[in-house]
Amino acid sequence: MAKKRAVNKTSRKAAAVAPVASRNSPKLLTPAGSQQSSSSSARWTFLTNHSHVLVMLDSDEAPVLREVALEVGITERAVQRIIQDLEEGGFIERERVGRRNRYRVLRDQHLRHPIESHRTIGDLLNLISSHS
Secondary structure, eight states, X not given: OOOOOOOOHHHHHHHHTSOOOOTTOSEEEOTTSOEEEOSGGGXXXXXXXXXXXXXXXXXXXXXXXXXXXXXXXXXXXXXXXXXXXXXXXXSEEEXXXXXXXXXXXXXXXXXXXXXXXXXXXXHHHHHHOSOO
């Protein structure tokens, strides 16, 4: 006869009452520290985290990944995975300089999706960046 596993009721209750963001939350804090209303526009953006990281790499050749993560609003490990994707996709080059990495965005590479494949990474970055 199989023994029944003891269930920790306390942890179940704690999980049930853990704070969860709701639609009625008045404000959301963005990575840059400003506040937005919690309307539907605060839950999604037009650009992906990959493009956000790419913009950050373009603005600083040797960024501190922790700072990139804070600015984009994702974990440092997620930034590392995105950088690996961008490097494997041929959109950036990584060079080891001492203990740090230096990144070069390959602006002449074409965007991947068929709808925007007639445009380059440079076109996208020029559109987004304030330092065209």
